[in-house]
Amino acid sequence: MDTILQLLLNGLAVGCIYGLVALGFVLIYKATELVNFAQGDLLMLGAFTCYMFVVWYGLGYWAAFALAIAIVALFGAALDATVLRRVIGQPQFAVVMLTIGLGAIFRSFASITWGSEIYTLPTPFSARATRLGGVTVSHEYVSIIVGTVVLCAALYAFFTYTRVGVAMQAASQNQLAAYYMGIPVKRMFSLIWAISAGVAAIAGVLLAPVSLIDINLGFIGLKAFAAAVLGGFGSIPGALVGGLTIGLIELFAGAYLPHGVKDVAAYVVLLVVLAVRPQGIFGAVGRKKV
Amino acid sequence: MTLLEADNLAINFGGITALAGVSFEVGAGEVLTIIGPNGAGKTTIFNLVSRIYDPTRGRLSFCGEDITRVPPHEIARRGIARTFQNIELFEHATVLQNLLLGRHAHKRSRFVEELLFLPRVRALELEHRGAVEKVIDFLDLQPYRDSLIVNLPYGVRKVVEMARALCTQPKLLLLDEPSSGLSVEETEEMAFWIQDIRTLLGITVLMVEHDMSLVSAVSDRVVALNYGLVIAAGTPRDVQAHPDVVKAYLGG
Amino acid sequence: MRFLFKTSYAQELGLFRDNVQRNWYVALFAALLVLPRVVPDYVGDISLVFIYGLCGLSLMVLAGYTGLISLGHAAFLGIGAYAHVFFAHDLQLPWIVSVALACVITAAAGVLVGLPALRMTGVYLTIATLAFALIIQEIFSRWDRVTGGLKGKPVDKPVLFGFSFASELAFYFLCLAVLIGALWLTANLLRAPTGRAWVAIRDSEIAAQSMGVNVAVYKTMAFAYSAALMGVAGALFAHKISFLAPDIFSVLLSIQLLLMVVVGGLGSLHGALYGAVFVAILPVLISQARDAVPAWHGLDRFVKQPGLEPGLFGLILVLFILFEPLGIYGRWMKVKLYFAMFPLYKRATFKRQKAYMRSERLR
Numbered sequence: 001m002d003t004i005l006q007l008l009l010n011g012l013a014v015g016c017i018y019g020l021v022a023l024g025f026v027l028i029y030k031a032t033e034l035v036n037f038a039q040g041d042l043l044m045l046g047a048f049t050c051y052m053f054v055v056w057y058g059l060g061y062w063a064a065f066a067l068a069i070a071i072v073a074l075f076g077a078a079l080d081a082t083v084l085r086r087v088i089g090q091p092q093f094a095v096v097m098l099t100i101g102l103g104a105i106f107r108s109f110a111s112i113t114w115g116s117e118i119y120t121l122p123t124p125f126s127a128r129a130t131r132l133g134g135v136t137v138s139h140e141y142v143s144i145i146v147g148t149v150v151l152c153a154a155l156y157a158f159f160t161y162t163r164v165g166v167a168m169q170a171a172s173q174n175q176l177a178a179y180y181m182g183i184p185v186k187r188m189f190s191l192i193w194a195i196s197a198g199v200a201a202i203a204g205v206l207l208a209p210v211s212l213i214d215i216n217l218g219f220i221g222l223k224a225f226a227a228a229v230l231g232g233f234g235s236i237p238g239a240l241v242g243g244l245t246i247g248l249i250e251l252f253a254g255a256y257l258p259h260g261v262k263d264v265a266a267y268v269v270l271l272v273v274l275a276v277r278p279q280g281i282f283g284a285v286g287r288k289k290v
Numbered sequence: 291m292t293l294l295e296a297d298n299l300a301i302n303f304g305g306i307t308a309l310a311g312v313s314f315e316v317g318a319g320e321v322l323t324i325i326g327p328n329g330a331g332k333t334t335i336f337n338l339v340s341r342i343y344d345p346t347r348g349r350l351s352f353c354g355e356d357i358t359r360v361p362p363h364e365i366a367r368r369g370i371a372r373t374f375q376n377i378e379l380f381e382h383a384t385v386l387q388n389l390l391l392g393r394h395a396h397k398r399s400r401f402v403e404e405l406l407f408l409p410r411v412r413a414l415e416l417e418h419r420g421a422v423e424k425v426i427d428f429l430d431l432q433p434y435r436d437s438l439i440v441n442l443p444y445g446v447r448k449v450v451e452m453a454r455a456l457c458t459q460p461k462l463l464l465l466d467e468p469s470s471g472l473s474v475e476e477t478e479e480m481a482f483w484i485q486d487i488r489t490l491l492g493i494t495v496l497m498v499e500h501d502m503s504l505v506s507a508v509s510d511r512v513v514a515l516n517y518g519l520v521i522a523a524g525t526p527r528d529v530q531a532h533p534d535v536v537k538a539y540l541g542g
Numbered sequence: 543m544r545f546l547f548k549t550s551y552a553q554e555l556g557l558f559r560d561n562v563q564r565n566w567y568v569a570l571f572a573a574l575l576v577l578p579r580v581v582p583d584y585v586g587d588i589s590l591v592f593i594y595g596l597c598g599l600s601l602m603v604l605a606g607y608t609g610l611i612s613l614g615h616a617a618f619l620g621i622g623a624y625a626h627v628f629f630a631h632d633l634q635l636p637w638i639v640s641v642a643l644a645c646v647i648t649a650a651a652g653v654l655v656g657l658p659a660l661r662m663t664g665v666y667l668t669i670a671t672l673a674f675a676l677i678i679q680e681i682f683s684r685w686d687r688v689t690g691g692l693k694g695k696p697v698d699k700p701v702l703f704g705f706s707f708a709s710e711l712a713f714y715f716l717c718l719a720v721l722i723g724a725l726w727l728t729a730n731l732l733r734a735p736t737g738r739a740w741v742a743i744r745d746s747e748i749a750a751q752s753m754g755v756n757v758a759v760y761k762t763m764a765f766a767y768s769a770a771l772m773g774v775a776g777a778l779f780a781h782k783i784s785f786l787a788p789d790i791f792s793v794l795l796s797i798q799l800l801l802m803v804v805v806g807g808l809g810s811l812h813g814a815l816y817g818a819v820f821v822a823i824l825p826v827l828i829s830q831a832r833d834a835v836p837a838w839h840g841l842d843r844f845v846k847q848p849g850l851e852p853g854l855f856g857l858i859l860v861l862f863i864l865f866e867p868l869g870i871y872g873r874w875m876k877v878k879l880y881f882a883m884f885p886l887y888k889r890a891t892f893k894r895q896k897a898y899m900r901s902e903r904l905r
Contacts, residue, residue: 361756365752379746391753394755407734
């Protein structure tokens with residue numbers, strides 16, 4: 001029983017990270033219909049930026065955290081303004097290739113600026129744990145879960161109680177009409193990219209103590225795809241539910257299934273979902289009206 | 291002889307009832323027009339006949355055979371071709387390439403034969419090209435043969451869409467708002483072509499149309515639709531004078 | 543400005559537009575036959591270009607002509623490579639039989655990926671192929687008996703009909719022959735109804751269906767044919783690199799393949815070949831450019847860093863997408879048009895219109 005609770009806790013924590021990255025995907029997709037294959041690399045940049053402020057410049061953890069989020073968010077907005085705006089109207093694959101290329105550039109930049117070794121980020125939660133009953137509750141995992149909950153609450157409030165959320169949906173469905181309605185479409189897109197990049201940075205910093213920082217940290221984005229698809233690509237709660245599910249599936253697969261299945265469990269789930277129910281748990285499949 | 295028969299067709303999209311039980315018949319060699327205000331369900335009928343949607347209730351039969359659950363790509367082979375309200379041509383291909391695709395229903399070569407481009411495939415290709423050229427002559431599309439669709443004006447694109455449907459050598463042609471977006475001259479030409487299609491090519495035509503002058507000029511019978519139900523059927527003059535039809539268009 | 547005077551329908555069915563174009567290609571073929579004599583040191587590299595060309599052809603059929611973007615084609619390359627090596631070495635089958643079997647197995651894998659793909663559109667398909675590739679890579683690492691697992695597997699040189707193709711020169715001609723064969727077969731398909739159906743699926747599935755194209759069957763056929771070509775390419779690739787290991791067939795290789803077709807120019811066979819040449823030449827150019835950089839404030843140390851190369855690839859990809867989406871072939875066409883229309887060429891001929899985003903969800 002204790003093992004199961006332990007696995008549950010770890011799985012939820014890992015799942016939260018997948019959920020956050022998937023959340024970033026879904027935010028951008030819902031608003032601009034672009035799939036950002038560089039989301040994982042933005043996570044990596046966030047982790048590295050925080051590391052840089054803490055280890056190189058000696059700032060406190062929370063100050064570095066806030067700075068990292070702000071810088072990466074601004075970077076995301078700048079990315080949209082300079083590069084991504086130009087590919088609007090082009091077919092999907094062009095954007096896919098563009099974001100893949102950007103991801104490669106980010107990895108290269110990270111390896112040049114910070115080096116290609118593995119680094120650790122000292123945090124107030126590192127290597128501390130409490131024992132609750134028979135379960136070792138690691139503070140790092142708790143920080144991830146709490147951080148995710150806080151972030152999601154904030155985003156929910158932002159989208160429900162402001163006009164921005166509706167404006168974003170309008171801009172995504174018919175850009176020209178949104179312009180006519182007075183929605184500052186370009187600013188909307190930059191804002192959504194900033195939010196998405198910020199979410200990725202938060203996920204990166206939360207993940208850093210658990211899975212050390214190196215330039216390939218971004219490959220977690222591939223598993224987050226599975227989470228986003230499982231939850232339904234257009235659905236924000238779906239992204240989180242998908243992430244948690246994949247996290248749990250992975251950890252339980254690692255414990256009970258043969259060696260090696262854990263690494264591909266997420267992808268198998270992805271293929272099964274796409275084959276059986278492509279719209280995921282919460283999504284809806286649209287159909288062209290002829 | 292009845293070519294197409296729709297029996298109590300109904301379809302719901304979630305909570306919206308698009309068609310609530312529509313029945314009509316299309317006789318061989320006639321031109322039947324479906325009219326009705328926007329949202330009445332006219333294009334939905336076409337989408338049901340082309341099997342893009344599945345009906346919730348009801349039956350469709352063509353030439354005596356039940357086609358209610360036939361897969362969409364089978365429809366062209368059986369002899370039904372359609373045009374689309376918002377033109378669905380292949381934008382970056384030439385007119386000729388678009389029309390040659392219309393011949394796909396008559397493809398008789400196999401994959402391995404095509405892989406090696408055997409003489410049989412070459413002969414079949416020349417045959418397809420001949421058939422396409424006949425349609426090009428019929429609709430006067432010679433000057434546009436090698437133009438990319440993306441460079442053509444809207445009126446010409448509508449004609450190419452119709453030409454592509456004709457290339458399948460159908461028995462029944464579904465025209466979805468053939469005169470929408472066309473000028474007065476182009477609409478008159480369209481009327482002549484629809485008459486020629488019926489008389490010279492012997493193809494039955496089922497049309498959705500809003501332009502009443504075109505409807506009166508070309509149709510043998512008219513069916514009026516509103517809120518997913520048939521409200522009148524008969525000759526063009528009878529239907530246009532029918533009180534329910536007048537109420538549907540002008541409000542009551 | 544040349545005007546093409548057509549006198550029969552059969553003229554448009556041919557592989558070449560006219561005799562002039564055919565003669566150019568014959569000259570190119572003759573040049574390739576003589577090339578090993580001219581640059582004997584690079585014969586091995588050019589063989590690799592031919593193999594990449596075959597890969598580009600395969601991906602062009604799927605992504606460029608049918609519109610199904612695959613991020614997992616390295617997996618098919620790996621399946622072809624490992625299957626061929628298993629049949630040729632472990633089972634000691636004749637070379638041609640082994641390649642044919644590898645081709646069939648890879649085609650079957652293509653069908654396997656294609657079947658669930660029938661229900662997916664656009665980016666979902668891309669993600670699915672990515673997931674498939676990652677799973678296959680894991681299988682390569684685990685299935686020790688067939689693939690040698692993480693230890694890797696050495697590959698001998700090919701032996702056909704008793705002749706050994708161990709020499710670089712013989713291998714060069716073998717690859718050239720296979721590439722020309724594949725080009726001929728693919729060009730045949732593309733001028734036949736199958737090719738038209740593929741292009742129709744790319745541009746408008748609903749219209750294709752209404753014209754009688756069984757979209758499911760044709761998509762599967764596209765996957766199967768593309769995978770079959772990759773299977774043959776995998777066999778040749780195995781011989782070329784002489785040692786198979788699972789981490790060769792990674793996501794990065796898939797991305798490189800996709801980069802090949804995008805940079806070359808989606809939608810034309812020429813594009814596949816231009817892309818192959820580009821991807822093969824680029825590392826050489828980069829390393830030569832690196833050596834040429836002066837030692838100015840440590841700039842030469844900066845450019846010699848190993849982490850820079852993938853970034854450069856990414857940058858080139860981004861620049862092509864932003865500024866020349868039609869690829870190298872597209873640029874070549876524009877240049878030819880400039881000279882054909884000289885001096886009447888207008889700079890705005892290819893200016894892209896300001897586009898607004900349509901909802902692609904509803905395709």
